[in-house]
Amino acid sequence: MQQTWDVIIVGGGSAGLSAALMLGRSRRRVLVLDEGRPRNRFAGHMHGVLGRDHSSPLALLDDGRAELGRYDGVTLRSGVAVGAEAADDVAPDAHAPASGFTLDLADGERLLARRLLVASGLTDVLPDVPGLAEQWGRGAFVCPYCDGWEARDRGVAVLATSAAQVHQAQLMRQLSDRVTVFAHGAQLPEEARAGLLARGIGIEDRAVAAVIADEAGALRGIRLDDGTEVATDAIFAGPEPEPNDPVLRSLTVDRAAHPMGGEFAVVDAMGRTSVPGVWAAGNVTDPRSSVPYAMAAGSMAGAAINADLVEEEVRAALAAPSGREV
Incomplete structure (x- = not known):
């Protein structure tokens, strides 16, 4: 009979591994499925992470996986989850009351779990500017808090595909007095333009044709549509965030528009979604x-899932015939 996991975690990034740690320490049977494509895989270093500042994000995940090795209830494996559905009879033994989910993988395999946690992250859909993708995580970034310090006092270009990048520019002005917003066709409100100019932030209204690199592949600057090349040391852009959420979509979890773009699953403070038994955490x-x-x-989601399972086990124990061990 196929094993029923207490919890299957879809995604082995920072959120998924942290949840697995909490659940493993509660002696839960946990399977972590991971595609091996974390959002920050393009970055050589992560910043603003206490105790790990300026260290590799991939090294953090390696260390997390190694730590989980001491908990024999936690299993990590590669896999791509493509959908899930509720099932009332997935539990094969008295220690797993009959309720839960079937999880479908891209290779056709079907797994069984009492609870699901989706922590599968998102994909940054970059602006369609030639050369930008090649610089992503090297000379082009999204977050001033994550990578702005490294561009302090240097020439900074903010690629404004929408008015939302005005905020990026103002944050970067805190770190450098050499910031220019490349409007690239975005309609910047007059109030926003006035605020940029008031703080000495330049505005370039000509369209961007390409991001250009030197012979070694390092960022050199931006080429405008009239052929002008503008040197710059760092680019900040606003990609469209696209959640990697086919599992949540298949379960018709409630979603809502996000101010930064896209629609994302709605969760409470503990990561609980609108579908009982399903949690979500992190960039998804x-x-x-x-x-x-x-x-x-x-x-938090790991702790909440364990508590939810305990409550289910209490109900099962109360419902069991007298003297029967559950």
Whole structure:
């Protein structure tokens, strides 16, 4: 008979591994499925992570996986989850009351779980500017708090595909007095333009044709549509966040528009979604989720899932025939 996991976690990033740690320490049978494509894999270093500042985000995940090795109830494996559905009879033994989910993988395998946590992150859909993708995580970034310090006092270009990048520019002005907003066709409100100019932030209204690199592949600057090349040391852009959430979609979890773009699953403070038994944490719920935020969200979700399972086990024990061990 196929094993029923207490919890299957879809996604082995900061949120998913933190949840697995909490659940493993509660002696839960946990399976972590991971595609091996974390959002921050393009970054050589992560910043603003207490105790790990300026260290590799991939090294953090390696260390997290190693730590989980001491908990024999936690299993990590590669896999791509494509959908799930509720099932009332997935539990094969008295220690797992009959309720839960079937999880479908891309290779056709079907797994069984009492609870699901989706922590599968998001994909940054970059502006369609030639050369930008090649610089992503090297010379082009999204978050001033994550990568702004490294561009302090240097030439900074903010690629404004929408008015939302005005905030990026103002944050970067805190770190450098050499900031220019490349409007790239975005309609900047007059009030926003006035605020930029008032703080000495330049505005370039000509369209951007390409991001250009030197012979070694390092960022050199921006080429405008009239052929002008503008040197710059760092680019900040606003990609469209696209949650990696086919599992949540298949379960018709409630979603809502996010101020940063896209629609994301709605969760409570513990990561609980609108579907009983399903939690979500990290970037799959919020594009602003940094590594510390994702770790905290995963930890809280793991604790909440364990508590939910305990409550179910209490109900099962009360319902069991007298003298029967549950």
